[in-house]
Amino acid sequence: MKRSVIAGGAALALCGPASHAAQQEDLAGIRAQIQQLRNDYQKRIDELEERLAQAEAQARSAQRSARRAEQVATAPAAVPPPAPKSANAYNPALSVILMGGVNAYSRDPGTYALPGFQLDSEAGLAEEGPTIGESELTFSANVDDQYYGSLTTAIHSPAGGATEVNIEEAYLEAPRLPAGLGVKFGRFYSGIGYLNSRHRHAWNFADAPLAYRAFLGGQYGDDGVQIRWLAPTDRFIELGGELLRGANFPGGGIGDSRFGARSLFAHTGGDIGISSSWRLGVSRLWSRPHAREGMANDAGVAASSFAGDSNLTGVDFVWKWAPAGNPYARNLVVQAELFRRDEAGRVTVNDTGMSTAYDGIQYGGYAQAVYQFMPRWRIGARYDWLSADNHGADPSVLTQAGLLDQGHKPSRYTLMMDFANSEFSRLRLQYDQDRSLPRTDRQWLFQYVMSLGAHGAHAF
Amino acid sequence: MNPFLRWLVVILALSAAGPAAAKLRVFACEPEWGALARTLGEEQVEVYTATTARQDPHHVQARPSLISRMRRADLVVCTGAELEIGWLPVLLRQGNNPRVQPGQPGYLAAAEHVRLLGIPTRVDRSEGDIHPYGNPHIQTDPHNIARVAAVLTDRLVQLDPAHETGYRQRYRHFANRWQQAMARWELEAAPLRGGAVVTHHEGWVYLTHWLGLTVVGHLEPKPGVPPSGAHLARLLQTLKTRPAKMVIRAAYQDPRPSRWLASHGNTVTVTLPFTVGGTPGAKDLFGLYEDTVQRLLRAGR
Numbered sequence: 001m002k003r004s005v006i007a008g009g010a011a012l013a014l015c016g017p018a019s020h021a022a023q024q025e026d027l028a029g030i031r032a033q034i035q036q037l038r039n040d041y042q043k044r045i046d047e048l049e050e051r052l053a054q055a056e057a058q059a060r061s062a063q064r065s066a067r068r069a070e071q072v073a074t075a076p077a078a079v080p081p082p083a084p085k086s087a088n089a090y091n092p093a094l095s096v097i098l099m100g101g102v103n104a105y106s107r108d109p110g111t112y113a114l115p116g117f118q119l120d121s122e123a124g125l126a127e128e129g130p131t132i133g134e135s136e137l138t139f140s141a142n143v144d145d146q147y148y149g150s151l152t153t154a155i156h157s158p159a160g161g162a163t164e165v166n167i168e169e170a171y172l173e174a175p176r177l178p179a180g181l182g183v184k185f186g187r188f189y190s191g192i193g194y195l196n197s198r199h200r201h202a203w204n205f206a207d208a209p210l211a212y213r214a215f216l217g218g219q220y221g222d223d224g225v226q227i228r229w230l231a232p233t234d235r236f237i238e239l240g241g242e243l244l245r246g247a248n249f250p251g252g253g254i255g256d257s258r259f260g261a262r263s264l265f266a267h268t269g270g271d272i273g274i275s276s277s278w279r280l281g282v283s284r285l286w287s288r289p290h291a292r293e294g295m296a297n298d299a300g301v302a303a304s305s306f307a308g309d310s311n312l313t314g315v316d317f318v319w320k321w322a323p324a325g326n327p328y329a330r331n332l333v334v335q336a337e338l339f340r341r342d343e344a345g346r347v348t349v350n351d352t353g354m355s356t357a358y359d360g361i362q363y364g365g366y367a368q369a370v371y372q373f374m375p376r377w378r379i380g381a382r383y384d385w386l387s388a389d390n391h392g393a394d395p396s397v398l399t400q401a402g403l404l405d406q407g408h409k410p411s412r413y414t415l416m417m418d419f420a421n422s423e424f425s426r427l428r429l430q431y432d433q434d435r436s437l438p439r440t441d442r443q444w445l446f447q448y449v450m451s452l453g454a455h456g457a458h459a460f
Numbered sequence: 461m462n463p464f465l466r467w468l469v470v471i472l473a474l475s476a477a478g479p480a481a482a483k484l485r486v487f488a489c490e491p492e493w494g495a496l497a498r499t500l501g502e503e504q505v506e507v508y509t510a511t512t513a514r515q516d517p518h519h520v521q522a523r524p525s526l527i528s529r530m531r532r533a534d535l536v537v538c539t540g541a542e543l544e545i546g547w548l549p550v551l552l553r554q555g556n557n558p559r560v561q562p563g564q565p566g567y568l569a570a571a572e573h574v575r576l577l578g579i580p581t582r583v584d585r586s587e588g589d590i591h592p593y594g595n596p597h598i599q600t601d602p603h604n605i606a607r608v609a610a611v612l613t614d615r616l617v618q619l620d621p622a623h624e625t626g627y628r629q630r631y632r633h634f635a636n637r638w639q640q641a642m643a644r645w646e647l648e649a650a651p652l653r654g655g656a657v658v659t660h661h662e663g664w665v666y667l668t669h670w671l672g673l674t675v676v677g678h679l680e681p682k683p684g685v686p687p688s689g690a691h692l693a694r695l696l697q698t699l700k701t702r703p704a705k706m707v708i709r710a711a712y713q714d715p716r717p718s719r720w721l722a723s724h725g726n727t728v729t730v731t732l733p734f735t736v737g738g739t740p741g742a743k744d745l746f747g748l749y750e751d752t753v754q755r756l757l758r759a760g761r
Contacts, residue, residue, distance in 0.1 A: 173553065175558065175561055178558060182556040230528065230531045231528075232531060232532050233528060234529065234532075235528060267524070268524070269523070271523065277523040277525060324712075327519055375686045376686065422589070423546070423684075424585060457546045457548070458522070460523050460527075
């Protein structure tokens with residue numbers, strides 16, 4: 001606008017030369033015209049400035065309402081989930097694990113034993129030949145705003161035997177407790193050790209470590225309550241304890257005590273740089289079996305029963321590595337657990353009724369490494385060992401119950417390779433050189449682990 | 461007193477004695493949300509980012525260090541839409557922190573506040589690692605960042621009302637700069653519109669939608685399934701009839717399949733940051749898109 005005023009003025013000023021009088025007259029006229037123009041433009045400038053101010057105010061309020069509109073618009077713009085039409089919308093998440101395969105042993109699995117250890121009926125070898133093994137069914141959901149519940153059943157249908165349905169876990173958690181506390185109650189796998197609280201389908205080998213067979217009957221789950229506390233620190237520190245019924249191996253039978261087993265555990269862990277992380281745990285399980293049954297076998301070990309104190313102390317360690325912390329292509333998991341068990345009480349051979357005082361100190365553990373060398377493919381190696389130092393007033397009873405090791409310490413070497421087409425399926429081939437007994441058993445295990453439906457995330 | 465109860469009392473007393481009026485602790489699942497929280501909160505927040513740009517957000521371990529950070533978080537900001545399904549639920553359950561459970565003000569799932577693309581019509585695991593609620597990689601479109609910024613600001617104010625003015629001020633400043641930057645990026649990227657691309661994972665729908673790129677194929681035969689030789693050969697055939705300008709992959713993905721396809725299919729590869737920190741240029745949110753656009757332009761030349 002200024003430019004046009006100047007241009008107008010300049011154009012007028014350039015109007016050609018004329019006589020002085022005429023010039024005077026003209027000049028007066030020009031001055032009047034300029035004044036006129038000036039007034040006109042001033043008026044228009046004022047008008048425009050006013051309009052500009054109005055427009056700015058409108059824009060501000062428009063922006064405000066636009067922002068409000070955007071907020072309103074974006075919230076429902078998030079695709080609304082289909083409206084629940086029936087009560088089924090509240091159905092729990094359902095997960096099915098199919099886990100089976102083919103097993104071949106060079107020794108008769110009926111003669112299996114761990115010299116020096118009473119063996120739980122769940123702790124023997126898996127069936128020979130093709131087998132569907134154990135199928136797992138898990139239902140889980142939030143109960144309401146305070147509780148989360150989960151039920152895991154295992155269906156086992158041995159060839160020629162009756163189908164068994166076991167409740168592996170049936171627990172509730174209260175995730176809204178204050179002060180870093182967590183509680184779990186019902187039936188659950190104990191928090192002792194490293195592998196124990198993890199479901200078998202998440203284990204890296206097809207069979208349990210020998211120490212788990214000997215000390216925990218494969219895997220220790222029981223009814224009771226667990227309390228965990230997480231320290232409010234950047235370093236991971238978790239303390240926990242359990243009061244349990246003590247009905248399952250290494251417990252067994254309930255005597256006068258309502259809580260036949262108790263445990264305490266502590267975990268700590270952290271990262272080393274961006275590529276490595278670790279967890280270290282210590283745990284102790286006190287159990288007081290009233291009548292813990294030991295399995296007979298076809299090679300002369302008699303069924304026996306133990307009553308007394310059985311205290312298990314364990315240290316567990318896991319270290320995981322992945323380049324830049326991205327495990328998708330390559331990763332390495334190294335883990336080891338070490339146990340010591342102190343037992344004192346009486347052992348009775350069921351058939352003869354003969355019994356003796358018995359006490360023993362037993363050690364066992366395993367160390368393993370699993371390496372994923374390319375996406376989906378992993379190889380692994382494991383070493384297991386056990387040793388028992390048992391004494392009794394009547395050694396012949398201990399011999400019948402299989403509690404004297406006759407100088408043989410069980411051990412085992414394992415190699416494994418598996419392929420996971422996706423995170424929901426895995427095929428595994430495993431070779432065990434099992435020296436549980438003096439004559440080596442060469443075992444080939446082919447296993448599939450398939451996960452259908454909702455699949456919960458796995459713990460570290 | 462029972463020794464167990466005595467311990468419980470000591471533990472509770474210890475837990476309750478936290479530093480008062482401390483900074484708001486933000487646990488961000490992915491770097492983009494960590495960067496956004498830092499921008500909006502500055503000195504009022506202490507941000508911990510659970511993953512880096514070198515990690516695949518689908519596959520993260522529920523590490524002990526993450527559990528302990530979850531324990532003390534006041535606000536958890538994650539993408540949601542099941543992106544973190546393999547690890548976040550474990551952290552939430554083991555973290556023993558009632559403030560950040562889903563449904564609480566301390567839990568923010570960004571994907572719930574933007575329009576999701578790629579909602580599958582068929583939800584079945586034979587389709588690969590699909591996300592029934594839609595594609596969760598929302599951070600590849602800056603408009604989504606703008607939307608989440610508004611929601612995150614409100615959430616920060618709700619949790620820390622004492623510093624409302626600061627949060628709002630920083631939001632206004634950010635939103636203005638962001639609008640201008642988006643206009644600039646869109647202008648710069650205009651020549652790319654309509655260009656055909658191949659992407660490694662279906663992780664770029666929001667980017668291709670934003671910039672108007674046409675996706676002619678993915679290196680993964682199905683989401684989450686690694687590229688196979690057979691699939692790449694088929695893709696090569698597709699490229700003969702529908703040539704692509706470039707093959708896009710994220711910094712965390714295996715570079716070999718895209719290189720192979722580029723060398724055989726007469727096209728070029730471009731590595732995009734995918735999130736903050738994915739490339740040296742993607743230092744912050746502005747750098748993320750700046751670098752993304754520049755890299756696309758260079759590759760498209």
